[in-house]
Amino acid sequence: MTDSGARDRLMMMRCIDLSRASGQAGEYPYGAIICRNETIVAESINRVTHDGDVTRHAELVTISRAQKVLGTASLDDCEMYANAEPCALCSYAIRESRIRRVVYALRSPHMGGMSKWNVLNDNDLFMAMPEVFAPPPEIIAGFMADEAMATLVKWNPLITGIVRQRGLFGAAPRVLATYNHAQGTPHLNYRLLRFLRRYVFDYFGRR
Secondary structure, three states: OOHHHHHHHHHHHHHHHHHHHHHHOOOOOOEEEEEEOOEEEEEEEOOHHHHOOOOOOHHHHHHHHHHHHHOOOOOOOOEEEEEEOOEHHHHHHHHHOOOOEEEEEEEOOOOEOOOOOOOOOOOHHHHHOOOOOOOOOEEEEOOOHHHHHHHHHHHOHHHHHHHHHOOOOEOOOOOOOOOOOOOOOOOHHHHHHHHHHHHHHHHHHOO
8 A cells, every 4th residue: 555545544544433433422423634744733523513503514623623723724735534525515615725635435426515516626616716716626535435334334323224225425435536736746827826825815815
């Protein structure tokens, strides 16, 4: 296994552990992690029940925490791991925070921000508003899906059975590689736009 593959597995194992803890805490079993340079910056379980707020998805809470820890709205040097495909709401936040890579386990054909709504992989956001949006992140889907599904079964076999019967989550591994920020050296315009987003446009629009 490559160093990247070993890191992905380590991070996803932690993410699946978070999903288990979320279920044990009375939440839906979702967990998310944001890392930078192989170091976890922020992580969270679902917080919807605890906070009485339907927007407190694990991914959104993690993004908010990471921005506070790093002191910036732009997470363009960060990666996100989630045990399930981020929904459209979370996917838009991922795009606006410019996370460069997203790895998730279970695909969500009816709710997913990639499988259903294609927010994660939409290049129009970048083309129309390069001052705000980076190109689509690199996406790895279906990573350790079987392990993530097994955790859901242990959490609640009945509910998980219904979820699987309705096709709400897909457990079969499937890798989707899209725009890859790591391929080659970014051209001058990409580097310039990245600099301008962080230190010029964000200064006036996101202070």
